[in-house]
Amino acid sequence: MKNILYSILIIIVMVASCQPPEVGYISDNIHALEDTIAVPRGVFKVGAAPAIEGSTYPLKWEITSITDAQGNPTNDLFDEYELLTWKSAFNADTDTTLALVEEKLELGNYPTIMINEVSGQLAFTQASKFVTNNNIYKVNVKASNVRGERQLDDFVIVKLDDFLPVEFPTEMRSRLQLGKGGGAYDIAYTSTIMNDFDDGVPSVLDGTHPYITVTKVSEEPALGIKVKMIIADSYDKPLNPEKIVFYPSGSTYLQNYHDNSIDTEVDATGSTFSLPAPPFPQYSRSYTGTSSYLMYYLTTDDAFTVDTEAFEADNGPKDWTPYIDPDTGEIRNRAYIRWGIKINDSGTWEIKMKIPYTKMKE
Secondary structure, three states: OHHHHHHHHHHHHHHHHHOOOOOOOOOOOOEOOOOEEEEEOOOOEEOOOOEOOOOOOOOEEEEEEEEEOOOOEOOOOOOOEEEEEEOOOOOOOOOOOHHHHHOOEEEEEEOOEEEOOOOOOEEEOHHHHHOOOOOEEEEEEEEEEOOEEEEEEEEEEEEEEOOOOEEOOOOEEEEEEEEEEOOEEEEEEEEEEOOOOOOOHHHHHHOOOOOEEEEEEEOOOOOOEEEEEEEEOOOOOEOOHHHEEEOEEOOEEOOOHHHHOOOOEEOOOOEEEEEOOOOEOOOOOOOOHHHHHEEEEEEOOOOEEEOHHHHHHHHOOOOOHHHEOOOOOOEOEEEEEEEEOEEOOOEEEEEEEEOOOEEEOO
């Protein structure tokens, strides 16, 4: 009897040893790192990769469905629109002809939302500009690997914010400088726009700010972008672009809008920069991060005279003696011009800085 039992036990062990071991692992706690992703309409954005909590690589990700805030199925984020998109950013040093730039562009139909099948990252395209039915969407996804799959409903909430044709990522300055001789300058007056939350932004965009304005003047080109930069005195008289120079920095110069244009057109009132598709600007010679949107210029020292009467009316009496050129008897001065905008929309734009307390020299 014992021999029979031993034989049965041996057979059971042998059968068990023939069963393949479990392969891989898929967690029940896979989750997004962002419960809600805020997406500005019309701007390309990529979300963070989800937390897979030890699940075996590789995982395959797919969007299974999308609902509105009330749970109603919708295709709003799947609907496709024609977009002209950059495959890589414009580079002024290498993209020297329109043909070279066009190699970086791709015209195609795109949905608002896409998912990276490998990383699980959600990407949002400029097509979001055309989504107007709702602001809140719930995204359901599925993750799978060799071990199995997990259906992840309400994986993330997408909040579509208003389309921002213009962003103000860093501080702008329209500044009058007073020369002391020997290349030294003091600050006489500065008008600033700090960021998107500056109280002056609405007046910049509607053209009523006293010194800095950014306005759209035409819907054409429909896919590309043109930007005319005008520098004027405080009475809105445009300065000839010949009087506007790059800001020197050692043996080179600081980044500027001329580095962000394929075909720069110059007339008596300003310089017009162009790219075949927004955003503008894209190329940063000197800085990274939000500072990559800083663009610098100066004016020559013979561009303006200082409106001392207007200055003292607003700011009180001032001793101008240290700034008077002994050879001409005039106040030495120049404008310090620092832009800090990002234009996301196509069409033709006018960006203007009026330099405080100046009159154009005749």
